[in-house]
Amino acid sequence: MCxxxxxxxxxxxxAEKALGELIKRQWPDLPPRYNVSPxxxxxxxxxxxxxxxxxxxxxxxxxxxWCKEPRxxxxxxxxxxxxxxxxxxxxxxxxxxxxxxxADGWYEWQPLKSGKQKWWFHRTDDTDFCFAGLWDRWHxxxxxxxxxxxxxxxxxxxxxxxxxxxxxxxxxxDYQFWxxxxxxxxxxxxxxxxxxGDALEAIPVANPRQPRDDDPTxxxxxxxxxxxxxxx
Numbered sequence: 001m002c003x004x005x006x007x008x009x010x011x012x013x014x015a016e017k018a019l020g021e022l023i024k025r026q027w028p029d030l031p032p033r034y035n036v037s038p039x040x041x042x043x044x045x046x047x048x049x050x051x052x053x054x055x056x057x058x059x060x061x062x063x064x065x066w067c068k069e070p071r072x073x074x075x076x077x078x079x080x081x082x083x084x085x086x087x088x089x090x091x092x093x094x095x096x097x098x099x100x101x102x103a104d105g106w107y108e109w110q111p112l113k114s115g116k117q118k119w120w121f122h123r124t125d126d127t128d129f130c131f132a133g134l135w136d137r138w139h140x141x142x143x144x145x146x147x148x149x150x151x152x153x154x155x156x157x158x159x160x161x162x163x164x165x166x167x168x169x170x171x172x173x174d175y176q177f178w179x180x181x182x183x184x185x186x187x188x189x190x191x192x193x194x195x196x197g198d199a200l201e202a203i204p205v206a207n208p209r210q211p212r213d214d215d216p217t218x219x220x221x222x223x224x225x226x227x228x229x230x231x232x
Contacts, residue, residue, distance in 0.1 A: 005106035008032035062149035081193035093134035132168035
């Protein structure tokens, strides 16, 4: 599961370079975020018939269009790559409403006998990337709620010793293909939902304080949780 991530540390110069021609307009002046949390509005890139690729903000935690009430469940912050085309909450967005979610790192918690160790993952060259995302629009009367989810898959081999899952990172050459709502060929889309081949670094960091905390100290290396010795 990906329940926290970081975004915007390199904006605008590196972000614009990473996205290339996808976003031709100037990147908006948004502050960096070191603790992006479910239920908050997050930057998302999607295709618009009027504007082409557009950067907008959607609430993290997918609310399917068919829900009776606009209640976002925590279990929809991630969509499993293995079942994304069959699960009721995701199968329509997977075919018609895909998006990219800019990021520069993410957190995972490693379960240990003595508690949990928090890790921050990022590329070894510390460049930006985009998670594979899905979005949906819930509409009842005058009320419209637009939400999104991050697709997750099995972890890359280099970080599997820490955690067995990771967000799907889309290769820049596949950005347009992933975003295009006219493409609904499931096998080709599913083929993108694999562990990244990018070199990744896992850094042990301090366990969370408050969800509202958001500053650079959250990604600083901290002493690891020490496992108690095994007694025989």
